[in-house]
Amino acid sequence: MKVRLGYPDRIVEVDDKAVHVFNGKLVSAPLSEVVNYYLKGEGLLPPAVRAVVPDIIRVLLSTGELHGEFQPAVEYGQGLSG
16 A cells, blocks of 8 residues: 655655655654553654654554554543533
């Protein structure tokens, strides 16, 4: 699998093992760390990669690449009332 995302100011490429972001210089992060960052909100990712995490997850879910590997984080707008 190889996915490329285009932005006005950067190029993002995702392969089976890593995410690569080029915005004047190339930075990379393991795909597993990107998914972990999305799920837990923690981890050591370069800021350029961190900025595109939601888009990467959205694309991988829509292509079925992450089907069954994890449950996406869901935020609800309403709290429990007591």
